[in-house]
Amino acid sequence: MTDAVAAAGPLRRLAGTLHRRPRLRLSLLLSAPLLWLVLAYLGSLAALFLSAFWTTDSFTSEVVKVWSTDNFEALLTESLYRQVALRSVGVALAVTALCAVIAFPIAFYTARVARPRWRPLLVVAILTPLWASYLVKVYAWRLILSEGGPLDWALRPFGLSGPGYGLTATVLVLTYLWLPYMILPIHAGLEQLPDGLLDASADLGAGTGRTFRSVVLPLVLPSVAAGSVFTFSLSLGDYITVQIVGGKTQLIGNLVYSNVTLNLPLAAAVGTVPVVVIVLYLLAVRRTGALRSL
Amino acid sequence: MHLSRPARIALRTAAALGLAVIYLPLLLVLVNSLNPDRSSSWPPPGLTLDWWSVAWRNDGARAALWTSVEAGLAATAIALVLGTLIAFAVQRHAFFGREAISFAVVLPIALPGIVTGIALNSAFNTVLEPLGVGLGLFTVVVGHATFCVVVVFNNVAARLRRLPGSYEEAAMDLGAHSFRAFVDVTFPLMRSALLAGGLLAFALSFDEIVVTTFTAGPGVQTLPIWIFNNMTRPQQAPVVNVVAALLVLLSVIPIYVAQRLSSDTASASRI
Numbered sequence: 085m086t087d088a089v090a091a092a093g094p095l096r097r098l099a100g101t102l103h104r105r106p107r108l109r110l111s112l113l114l115s116a117p118l119l120w121l122v123l124a125y126l127g128s129l130a131a132l133f134l135s136a137f138w139t140t141d142s143f144t145s146e147v148v149k150v151w152s153t154d155n156f157e158a159l160l161t162e163s164l165y166r167q168v169a170l171r172s173v174g175v176a177l178a179v180t181a182l183c184a185v186i187a188f189p190i191a192f193y194t195a196r197v198a199r200p201r202w203r204p205l206l207v208v209a210i211l212t213p214l215w216a217s218y219l220v221k222v223y224a225w226r227l228i229l230s231e232g233g234p235l236d237w238a239l240r241p242f243g244l245s246g247p248g249y250g251l252t253a254t255v256l257v258l259t260y261l262w263l264p265y266m267i268l269p270i271h272a273g274l275e276q277l278p279d280g281l282l283d284a285s286a287d288l289g290a291g292t293g294r295t296f297r298s299v300v301l302p303l304v305l306p307s308v309a310a311g312s313v314f315t316f317s318l319s320l321g322d323y324i325t326v327q328i329v330g331g332k333t334q335l336i337g338n339l340v341y342s343n344v345t346l347n348l349p350l351a352a353a354v355g356t357v358p359v360v361v362i363v364l365y366l367l368a369v370r371r372t373g374a375l376r377s378l
Numbered sequence: 379m380h381l382s383r384p385a386r387i388a389l390r391t392a393a394a395l396g397l398a399v400i401y402l403p404l405l406l407v408l409v410n411s412l413n414p415d416r417s418s419s420w421p422p423p424g425l426t427l428d429w430w431s432v433a434w435r436n437d438g439a440r441a442a443l444w445t446s447v448e449a450g451l452a453a454t455a456i457a458l459v460l461g462t463l464i465a466f467a468v469q470r471h472a473f474f475g476r477e478a479i480s481f482a483v484v485l486p487i488a489l490p491g492i493v494t495g496i497a498l499n500s501a502f503n504t505v506l507e508p509l510g511v512g513l514g515l516f517t518v519v520v521g522h523a524t525f526c527v528v529v530v531f532n533n534v535a536a537r538l539r540r541l542p543g544s545y546e547e548a549a550m551d552l553g554a555h556s557f558r559a560f561v562d563v564t565f566p567l568m569r570s571a572l573l574a575g576g577l578l579a580f581a582l583s584f585d586e587i588v589v590t591t592f593t594a595g596p597g598v599q600t601l602p603i604w605i606f607n608n609m610t611r612p613q614q615a616p617v618v619n620v621v622a623a624l625l626v627l628l629s630v631i632p633i634y635v636a637q638r639l640s641s642d643t644a645s646a647s648r649i
Contacts, residue, residue, distance in 0.1 A: 095555065095557060096555045098557075099555035099556040099557050099558075100555065102556060103555075103556050106471065109471075110467055110471045110473060113463050113464075113466055113467040113471075114463070114464070114467045114479075116459070116460060116463060117460040117461075117463050117464045117467075117527070118479075120460055120523075120524070120527075121460075121479075121482050121483065121524075121527070122482070124498075124501070124520065124524065125482075125485070125486060125494075125497075125498075125524050126482060126485075127501065128497040128498050128500065128501030129485075129489075129493075129494075129497045131497070131500065131501060131504075132493070132496060132497040132500060132501075135500065186396060189388075189389055189392035189393065189396070190392060190393045190396040190397075192389055193389040193390060193392065193393035194393060197381065197386055197389050197390065197393075198393075206393075208633070208637065209397060210397070210400070211633075212629075212633050213400050213401070213404065215581060215629040215632050215633055216404055216625065216626050216629040217584075217585050217602065217622075217625045217626075217629070218585055218587070218602075219585070219587055219602045219605050219606060220404075220407060220605070220622040220625045220626060221403060221404070223407070223605065223609060223618070223622050224403035224404065224406055224407045224622070225403060226609070227406060227407075227410060227418060227420075228403060228406060232419070232420065233420050234406060234420045234421075237420050237421065260399070260400075260403070263396075263400065264400070267396075292381060292382070292385065317488065317490070320490065321489070321490020321491060321492060321493070322490075323492060323588075324587060324588065324606070328609065337490065337492050340492050340493075340496065341492060344496055344499070344592075348496070348500060351496060352496065355490075355492065355493045355496065358490050358493070359489060359490070359493060362488070362489070362490075
């Protein structure tokens with residue numbers, strides 16, 4: 085016993101010192117992660133946004149470190165940027181709306197209609213595809229939507245054909261990719277809905293439709309908003325899916341990507357657009373109280 | 379709420395359809411890897427395992443798989459250490475800027491990947507290049523670890539929130555110093571949270587493509603980058619099909635492990 089204490093002497097002394105000095109303990113805990121996050125990550129982010137105010141020499145593509153707001157002016161005045169920005173926001177909103185409409189009945193079934201014994205299993209079934217690779221899922225859709233591919237083949241008996249690669253395909257594939265992120269919060273919201281409220285509504289004479297509109301929807305709206313944070317921001321930042329199934333469609337991400345090597349300051353300025361839009365969206369969503377349930 | 383029978387049937391049909399649409403593309407990838415036709419024509423003219431053996435001998439795909447595993451393990455290790463440190467600081471201490479730190483941890487995954495990607499890319503180019511360190515596996519690991527920290531942090535912080543400090547205090551009353559109490563009491567209690575966080579971090583890293591595009595040097599190819607580069611090459615299509623199918627099959631492993639872990643862990647926080 086005494087041997088053990090003697091052997092652990094320095095360690096024990098160090099432990100004692102740390103125990104008595106919570107400030108020292110805290111700074112030891114935080115120094116490594118803060119060095120990484122603040123210096124490496126936030127530092128490079130700040131540098132990037134600073135460089136959005138620089139310009140590029142049009143001959144050598146080298147960055148000229150002179151303060152100017154040219155990039156942001158171009159962003160606001162040139163119609164290409166406005167078009168692409170509006171299209172990207174439109175795609176993100178469309179994907180979010182589609183996800184909400186498709187997710188609601190599925191979540192309603194898994195949370196309130198299915199037998200309680202089956203519910204955890206159904207949640208796992210919805211969760212499972214999230215572990216499958218993002219790229220593989222987009223690749224699967226590239227195959228599905230290809231000319232003469234499975235979708236065309238399945239629609240041919242009806243005299244129809246698939247949408248092919250393009251804007252529609254992009255919205256479709258993004259909806260597929262982010263759907264589980266919408267189903268899960270709505271499922272959680274519906275599951276927590278107290279039965280008493282629904283009974284009370286029925287006792288007061290409301291039919292199913294009325295109960296749904298006046299009781300269920302308002303209570304589940306924060307969950308929908310929580311899911312929409314994922315569907316909206318993931319869609320807005322995406323450029324890989326567009327490259328694979330979007331045909332010639334360009335979204336903000338593609339504009340950033342195509343400018344990175346030749347005009348980094350412009351790419352940085354374009355990159356601020358999704359960040360600003362996402363922050364505005366988060367602020368709007370916060371008013372519904374959705375962020376607390378994340 | 380009393381639903382009429384037709385309403386119940388409609389909901390059941392909608393859910394069944396929804397799940398079918400979620401799984402059909404994955405199923406298609408599996409079937410397509412057995413498609414004997416080089417250009418994966420549909421419907422497949424037959425089924426064959428030949429492409430699996432061709433893919434097995436494909437050096438590019440194997441090297442990429444190995445690179446992905448290396449990058450994933452290194453990034454996970456860093457994320458486990460950093461995420462746990464932050465979780466302890468935030469959960470067990472009250473200090474100025476605590477909220478700001480929780481926010482800064484989430485930022486790398488909340489911002490679009492391309493913004494994180496080009497920020498790190500230009501930082502690496504200006505800071506590391508003069509030091510003679512070019513883009514390579516090292517920079518990929520740094521990039522991945524940055525956004526993997528958050529999942530470890532979330533899991534460990536959630537566990538610490540539910541762990542009363544009294545266990546540690548009891549250990550100390552019994553004569554253990556704080557390291558001893560950590561090793562014998564706290565660590566065993568948070569092991570499954572670490573496992574869940576590590577699993578998520580590895581899966582995130584293994585699947586990442588955007589940040590990788592901007593942090594990998596010319597010679598470094600992770601598996602997603604390899605798939606992306608070879609997707610449009612008709613010559614490589616059958617091998618890409620097999621690799622895609624393999625990834626679908628491999629995703630069963632984390633699901634199985636996540637289900638073995640208890641309630642508040644991986645299954646609830648794959649976000």
